[in-house]
Amino acid sequence: MKKDRLHGFGLAVLLLSMLLLTACGASAADTGGTGSDDLQQTEGTASQQEDATLEDLLGEDYVTYITETITMQMGNRMEKDPEARYYPIEDNAPLSDYVAIDETTKFDVDEEGNPVIYFPAGTVTDEANGEQSFRIPKLYF
Secondary structure, eight states, rough: OOHHHHHHHHHHHHHHHHHHHHHHHHHHTTOOSSSHHHHHHHHHHHHHHHHHOHHHHHOHHHHHHHHHHHHHHHHHHHOOTOOOHHHHHHTTGGGGGGGOSSSTOOEEEOTSSSSEEEEEETTSGGGGGOOOEEEEOOOOO
């Protein structure tokens, strides 16, 4: 019971941290200029992000961060939609029992620089639900 409360507290702290960091990133983006130097810098950043790894974007402990974030998102989706079912949540099993989070994990980078992780249909939920995607807020370190 104490372990569950501690785990819940940890997830709450992680969620609040992600929200704060996301808000800070949006605020920083709003204050940027619109000159041609900014455009060139944005284009350079986009090409750098295309070649970036998850570790480059999220730090050394990216596996733990991604796993906790996706598990939290799965739980939230199930709470919002009673029809949604994610195997790791239903089975109370680690995400790693269903998919690997490593250098081979399929992802893209969205327009805000956040990785979006993709899992093939049938790996974390019913195949009929198709490919699943999870936006991972980028850490600013």
